[in-house]
Amino acid sequence: MSTVVLLLITGLGLGALYFLVASGLSLIYGLMGVLNFAHGSFLTLAAFLGWETARALGADSWGALAAALLVGAAAGALVAAGTELLLIRRLYERHIEQVLVTVGLALASVALFDGIWGTDPQFIRGPAWLAETTEILGARIPNNRFLLIAIAILVLLLIVLFLRFTRYGLIIRAGVENRSMVTALGIDVRRAFTVVFAIGGAAAGIGGVLASHYFGYVSPQLGGSLLIFAFIVTVIGGLGSLPGAAVASVVVAVLQQFANFYLGGTGDLVVVLLLAVVLLVRPRGLFGRAA
Amino acid sequence: MTAIRRLWAKPAVRWGLAGALVVFAAALPLLDLVVPGVLPGPTYTPGTLQILALSLIFAALALSYHVLFGVSGMLSFGHALYFAVGAYGLGIVLERTGLDLLPAVGLTLAGAILVAGVLGAISLRVSGISFAMVTLAFAQAGSVLIRRNPGVTGGEEGLGLATANVPDWLVGVADTRNLYWLALGVIVVVFLVVRWFERSRAGHVAAAVRENELRVRVLGLPPLRVKLLAFVIGSTLAAVAGMLFLLLQSGVTPRAVSADFTLTILVIVVLGGVGSRWGAVVGGIIYTILDQRLTALAGSEWVDALPAVLRIPLSEPLFILGTLFILVVLFLPGGIVGLAGRVGRRRATTGDARDRLEETT
Amino acid sequence: MSAPVLAVRGLAAAIGHQPVVEHVDLEVPAGSVTAILGRNGAGKTSTMKAVLGLITRTGGEVELAGERIDGFATHRIVQRGVGYVPEDREVFATLTVAENLRLAERDASPRRELVAELFPDIIARSAQRAGTLSGGQQQMVSLARALLNENRILLIDEPTKGLAPKLVTEVADALARAAEVVPILLVEQNLQVAKRLAQSVVVIAGGRTVHAGPAAEFFADETRVERLLGVHGEASA
Numbered sequence: 001m002s003t004v005v006l007l008l009i010t011g012l013g014l015g016a017l018y019f020l021v022a023s024g025l026s027l028i029y030g031l032m033g034v035l036n037f038a039h040g041s042f043l044t045l046a047a048f049l050g051w052e053t054a055r056a057l058g059a060d061s062w063g064a065l066a067a068a069l070l071v072g073a074a075a076g077a078l079v080a081a082g083t084e085l086l087l088i089r090r091l092y093e094r095h096i097e098q099v100l101v102t103v104g105l106a107l108a109s110v111a112l113f114d115g116i117w118g119t120d121p122q123f124i125r126g127p128a129w130l131a132e133t134t135e136i137l138g139a140r141i142p143n144n145r146f147l148l149i150a151i152a153i154l155v156l157l158l159i160v161l162f163l164r165f166t167r168y169g170l171i172i173r174a175g176v177e178n179r180s181m182v183t184a185l186g187i188d189v190r191r192a193f194t195v196v197f198a199i200g201g202a203a204a205g206i207g208g209v210l211a212s213h214y215f216g217y218v219s220p221q222l223g224g225s226l227l228i229f230a231f232i233v234t235v236i237g238g239l240g241s242l243p244g245a246a247v248a249s250v251v252v253a254v255l256q257q258f259a260n261f262y263l264g265g266t267g268d269l270v271v272v273l274l275l276a277v278v279l280l281v282r283p284r285g286l287f288g289r290a291a
Numbered sequence: 292m293t294a295i296r297r298l299w300a301k302p303a304v305r306w307g308l309a310g311a312l313v314v315f316a317a318a319l320p321l322l323d324l325v326v327p328g329v330l331p332g333p334t335y336t337p338g339t340l341q342i343l344a345l346s347l348i349f350a351a352l353a354l355s356y357h358v359l360f361g362v363s364g365m366l367s368f369g370h371a372l373y374f375a376v377g378a379y380g381l382g383i384v385l386e387r388t389g390l391d392l393l394p395a396v397g398l399t400l401a402g403a404i405l406v407a408g409v410l411g412a413i414s415l416r417v418s419g420i421s422f423a424m425v426t427l428a429f430a431q432a433g434s435v436l437i438r439r440n441p442g443v444t445g446g447e448e449g450l451g452l453a454t455a456n457v458p459d460w461l462v463g464v465a466d467t468r469n470l471y472w473l474a475l476g477v478i479v480v481v482f483l484v485v486r487w488f489e490r491s492r493a494g495h496v497a498a499a500v501r502e503n504e505l506r507v508r509v510l511g512l513p514p515l516r517v518k519l520l521a522f523v524i525g526s527t528l529a530a531v532a533g534m535l536f537l538l539l540q541s542g543v544t545p546r547a548v549s550a551d552f553t554l555t556i557l558v559i560v561v562l563g564g565v566g567s568r569w570g571a572v573v574g575g576i577i578y579t580i581l582d583q584r585l586t587a588l589a590g591s592e593w594v595d596a597l598p599a600v601l602r603i604p605l606s607e608p609l610f611i612l613g614t615l616f617i618l619v620v621l622f623l624p625g626g627i628v629g630l631a632g633r634v635g636r637r638r639a640t641t642g643d644a645r646d647r648l649e650e651t652t
Numbered sequence: 653m654s655a656p657v658l659a660v661r662g663l664a665a666a667i668g669h670q671p672v673v674e675h676v677d678l679e680v681p682a683g684s685v686t687a688i689l690g691r692n693g694a695g696k697t698s699t700m701k702a703v704l705g706l707i708t709r710t711g712g713e714v715e716l717a718g719e720r721i722d723g724f725a726t727h728r729i730v731q732r733g734v735g736y737v738p739e740d741r742e743v744f745a746t747l748t749v750a751e752n753l754r755l756a757e758r759d760a761s762p763r764r765e766l767v768a769e770l771f772p773d774i775i776a777r778s779a780q781r782a783g784t785l786s787g788g789q790q791q792m793v794s795l796a797r798a799l800l801n802e803n804r805i806l807l808i809d810e811p812t813k814g815l816a817p818k819l820v821t822e823v824a825d826a827l828a829r830a831a832e833v834v835p836i837l838l839v840e841q842n843l844q845v846a847k848r849l850a851q852s853v854v855v856i857a858g859g860r861t862v863h864a865g866p867a868a869e870f871f872a873d874e875t876r877v878e879r880l881l882g883v884h885g886e887a888s889a
């Protein structure tokens with residue numbers, strides 16, 4: 001029983017990370033039709049900057065963690081918005097080339113991180129409580145899982161509120177459904193593109209700082225390794241669907257944890273298998289709209 | 292310019308030029324050519340031949356990817372998987388069975404066709420970006436399998452070439468030129484196969500599918516089967532390149548199946564010029580040499596002495612290549628061939644290449 | 653005669669590599685309704701989309717109230733006072749009726765009263781998701797989106813397509829009211845509706861203007877109507 005609880009909550013924590021990455025991917029794809037390969041780099045950069053911030057402020061205080069999260073979110077949002085404005089926008093409506101540009105950015109930025117921070121993982125410290133465990137139903141759960149879950153839920157809530165109650169949210173929801181009709185109503189939908197990139201970047205940035213606490217280190221590969229699973233999550237959830245991304249994040253991560261424990265470390269393979277099954281049964285994903 | 296184009300339009304001229312190029316390439320190991328700054332040494336030296344052979348393998352790999360992306364408009368992010376199937380497949384067969392090289396190659400090819408057929412059929416249930424992600428996921432699964440089964444694949448360490456059943460003339464540093472000639476032969480064959488496919492009925496249908504799937508459906512041709520055929524042909528050719536890689540490098544590491552490696556193939560094709568066979572070849576050769584030179588640059592004392600703002604970017608070849616790639620996508624949609632060309636076939640011109648990129652969405 | 657609100661000269665457009673509009677000329681005089689007629693696949697919808705910049709223009713000129721607008725991005729064209737009611741309504745199915753309308757409001761003081769007066773049905777369903785409305789109601793939402801703003805011209809593509817006869821009359825009534833305040837370029841396969849609303853007609857075939865003139869004169873010549881629009885046009889008249 002305690003193993004099940006541990007796997008479940010750890011899975012939820014990992015799912016929270018996947019969601020923080022996948023939510024932005026899914027929104028960006030939904031609105032713009034762009035698969036953003038540079039998303040992992042936003043995450044990695046935020047993780048490094050968050051780590052530097054926390055180090056400068058004394059890594060084990062809560063204030064330093066909060067500052068790291070803020071810096072991470074801001075860095076993610078800024079770099080993402082900059083990417084959209086400087087690179088993606090020049091290739092307006094040329095989706096494949098937009099994807100290619102993000103591929104180039106991912107390759108170049110990871111190499112740059114290698115150069116700046118080195119290829120070896122940097123082990124990090126945080127508030128002492130995060131490294132401790134709490135006992136639930138006999139399972140000793142690392143506390144950082146709770147922080148991850150809470151923040152992911154908060155981010156989900158904020159995005160939902162933003163989409164529901166702001167003009168940009170309205171434009172984004174409409175644009176996901178029918179982008180050209182939004183422009184035919186006299187709205188410059190490109191501004192919404194910058195906004196979704198910034199939101200996605202902020203979520204990934206927060207994800208980056210939290211990922212460094214979940215794994216205990218930062219490395220240039222951090223974003224890339226999460227990105228592949230976030231891609232899988234987005235397809236399983238249905239490209240462009242935020243609820244789909246949330247549900248699929250949890251399903252994929254929990255399944256991965258259980259398979260890793262009970263099926264001899266086959267978590268990654270089981271996830272790919274799940275993807276294949278979902279595609280065979282329901283090519284548009286769990287929550288995706290029919291093409 | 293028009294005069295050159297008119298000449299180029301004549302098949303005899305094109306075949307003649309291509310033939311001369313192959314003869315020249317075949318003669319390189321016998322010559323003492325020095326190209327300072329591009330090649331590390333005279334062309335007859337094993338080190339240089341090694342790089343040249345590697346560049347031909349990458350060119351063949353890029354050609355195989357061209358069948359998917361350039362001809363049929365399928366943006367796969369898992370092409371490295373089939374390269375790895377070739378390299379690891381042949382490595383494992385040679386190590387675990389008593390088969391000679393040729394039967395081992397045949398067996399590996401059969402395996403590659405099987406894997407490509409099954410995974411292709413599943414991946415092609417979706418198209419566009421979903422297809423890209425699914426192929427990425429399958430390649431990731433392949434990567435995990437290879438890394439997690441060190442007993443069979445050598446795990447992170449990689450797999451060495453078991454030379455017992457490989458003919459002597461292909462083993463050993465002194466025989467690099469044989470490997471080079473083999474690579475040259477393979478790329479000629481791969482080029483002809485790709486050319487044949489592009490000109491076949493299936494190739495025309497594949498191109499039509501890329502342009503407008505709807506229209507093909509109306510014509511009553513089965514676009515899905517043609518796409519699967521293109522997928523299997525491209526993947527099998529990638530496996531051929533992989534086998535050659537194993538022989539040349541005397542081994543293979545899990546990097547060959549990483550997502551980064553697939554992205555490298557994509558970079559090569561786009562650098563060379565999407566939609567053009569020669570683009571793939573040129574891209575493969577230039578990329579390999581550039582990568583090699585940039586790595587040498589990164590380690591040079593000259594770079595070491597620079598201030599950090601310059602030293603760090605310059606000592607990361609991938610940073611430079613990634614940036615170059617972005618610039619090509621932004622400003623040079625026809626790639627190197629598109630730039631140098633307008634001599635080449637009209638199809639490879641800039642505007643067209645941009646359209647071709649677009650239509651694959 | 654005063655300058656036309658919309659003048660299209662030699663318009664050509666393509667979707668991908670496929671040319672869909674070859675050479676279209678048309679004018680919409682101020683204060684009037686011009687109907688575009690033509691068989692299925694003639695290029696009527698494509699002409700409207702090309703005017704709006706929704707598909708790639710490959711040639712020709714478009715002038716709105718004397719200003720060249722070809723080459724502008726779609727949202728700029730619309731902001732200059734072009735309302736669009738697309739062929740298949742294209743309401744945002746996952747948004748509520750109120751959200752659909754709110755999204756469309758460009759002016760500081762949108763004409764909500766006019767819309768409420770013309771389409772009381774949909775105002776009563778403000779909180780309902782547009783995707784769950786009937787076809788006729790969706791058409792009204794789509795029309796309302798265009799009528800909310802002070803436009804120089806409306807481009808309306810087959811507003812009565814697929815509607816029951818009673819609804820056809822209702823929509824035609826609403827269009828007649830709209831025509832009192834704004835000029836309209838109307839694609840209409842239902843010849844009775846076209847006859848009732850339009851002062852002039854433009855016939856398109858194979859992506860080209862093949863006829864243009866006053867509506868009364870056009871409809872008077874039945875053999876020509878038959879020849880240009882075929883059995884299909886007659887059947888729905």
Ligand SMILES: Nc1ncnc2c1ncn2[C@@H]1O[C@H](COP(=O)(O)OP(=O)(O)OP(=O)(O)O)[C@@H](O)[C@H]1O
Nearest residue numbers: 667670672690691692693694695696697698699739
């Ligand atoms: N996405 C597309 N790709 C290629 N050709 C297209 C596309 N959409 C439309 N066409 C072609 O463009 C031509 C004009 O189409 P359009 O929709 O403008 O006709 P229409 O006059 O509005 O017809 P209808 O009365 O059926 O609405 C048709 O021949 C059609 O086949």
Ligand SMILES: [Mg+2]
Nearest residue numbers: 696697698739
């Ligand atoms: Mg139409």
